[in-house]
Amino acid sequence: MPKTPVVFIHGLWIHSSAWAPWVDLFAERGYAPSAPGWPGDADTVAATRAAADALDDVGIEQICHHYADHIETLDAKPIVVGHSFGGLIAQELLANDLAVAAVAIDPAPIKGVKTLPFSQLRSGFPVLGNPANKKRTVSLTAKQFRYSFGNTLTQEESDALFEAWTIPGPGRPLFEDATANFTRNSPAAVETHEAVRGPLLLTSGSEDHTVPKAVTLEVLKMYEASPGSVTEYHEFEGRGHSLTIDAGWRDVADVTLAWLAAKNLAPVAAG
Numbered sequence: 001m002p003k004t005p006v007v008f009i010h011g012l013w014i015h016s017s018a019w020a021p022w023v024d025l026f027a028e029r030g031y032a033p034s035a036p037g038w039p040g041d042a043d044t045v046a047a048t049r050a051a052a053d054a055l056d057d058v059g060i061e062q063i064c065h066h067y068a069d070h071i072e073t074l075d076a077k078p079i080v081v082g083h084s085f086g087g088l089i090a091q092e093l094l095a096n097d098l099a100v101a102a103v104a105i106d107p108a109p110i111k112g113v114k115t116l117p118f119s120q121l122r123s124g125f126p127v128l129g130n131p132a133n134k135k136r137t138v139s140l141t142a143k144q145f146r147y148s149f150g151n152t153l154t155q156e157e158s159d160a161l162f163e164a165w166t167i168p169g170p171g172r173p174l175f176e177d178a179t180a181n182f183t184r185n186s187p188a189a190v191e192t193h194e195a196v197r198g199p200l201l202l203t204s205g206s207e208d209h210t211v212p213k214a215v216t217l218e219v220l221k222m223y224e225a226s227p228g229s230v231t232e233y234h235e236f237e238g239r240g241h242s243l244t245i246d247a248g249w250r251d252v253a254d255v256t257l258a259w260l261a262a263k264n265l266a267p268v269a270a271g
Helices: 016-028 045-050 060-072 085-095 118-128 131-135 142-148 155-165 172-178 213-223 249-262
Strands: 005-009 032-034 079-083 101-105 200-205 231-236
Touching: 005 016, 005 060, 005 085, 016 032, 016 155, 016 249, 060 085, 060 172, 079 085, 085 101, 085 172, 085 200, 101 249, 118 142, 118 172, 131 172, 142 155, 200 213, 200 249, 213 231, 231 249
Parallel strands: 005 032, 005 079, 079 101, 101 200, 200 231
Antiparallel strands: none
16 A cells, blocks of 8 residues: 655745655655655755756746646645645645645735735845846845744854755745735635635744734634635744744644644554
């Protein structure tokens, strides 16, 4: 019997190789994990930084199709685990019946969210502050990363994560997300009412600047109109947007594994 695949989906500015500890842990637990990058990502952080223009004008729809194509190569329908924009992509894949379950960790807001905290605006300003960034790739500075990702960390840990994992990110997804409520066929739209889908876990770090918990709680409320599908929420107290890659990543991974087990999605050998 084939192992249950798990597809990890990174967000803006973080390379897919940052999922390596998660991939190892899930493999130990009997899953078949993979962490493909976005279209345009190179195999390593250094190579992606050196060829940033490969990510120019990559948008949400292209990223979704990229992961859908990856899913077609798997032996079975996967569980998808996404962080930040990866969390939005995970919800889209689940709503389109391409996954058996999804975990969206500090997910970028979907169309319909009206909450817009100041910290979210400030986190997006390095891209959204210049309309020309919509079609090009933008890198964060260490200071910007510290505010958007590492605000609950020491300066030393934030700087180390910045050096180890950050890559340039396409501006297009942020512009698409920011204008979603004013766009008829927005690629940031997710079917929250009618889709018959597997279970979804939304999580938030209570101190997240990039996707404040108020945003994720509004998304949770949007899903309440879909009583036929399971949607649950977990909050990580005192954690920021770096929670999947910082020293406390294992706490987040353990919550994810426990939730999957509670939904009867743990491998038989692990039970």
